[in-house]
Amino acid sequence: MKGLQAKDLRGNDPVELERTRRKLEEDLFKHRMKKVTNQLENVMLIRSTRRDIAKVNTVLAQQKLASKGAPKAETQAASQTVSKEK
Numbered sequence: 001m002k003g004l005q006a007k008d009l010r011g012n013d014p015v016e017l018e019r020t021r022r023k024l025e026e027d028l029f030k031h032r033m034k035k036v037t038n039q040l041e042n043v044m045l046i047r048s049t050r051r052d053i054a055k056v057n058t059v060l061a062q063q064k065l066a067s068k069g070a071p072k073a074e075t076q077a078a079s080q081t082v083s084k085e086k
Contacts, residue, residue, distance in 0.1 A: 004052045009059045017063075021056045024049055 009017065028049045034040035 003048050004055050006055050006059055009056060010062075012059075014060060014063055017056055017060050021053060021060070024053045024056065028053065 004020075009020075012020070028046065031040055031046045031049060035043060035046065040046075
């Protein structure tokens, strides 16, 4: 199993990413329960699931910053260009 790739997640909308994160959190809980009861054969599943959750959270944060910070970044870039021209 390859796992999730951040580049594949970037095309999704935030609602879909939230759904994916929730599913991964449920999977992580199930893996932990299986580990405690000695039913989990591959303990690397816990690690890979945690990393997949982190990837989804990263893409969500980047999308939120891009949607909120885009006008500010353009304004700052424009003001820096004007100040350099003077």
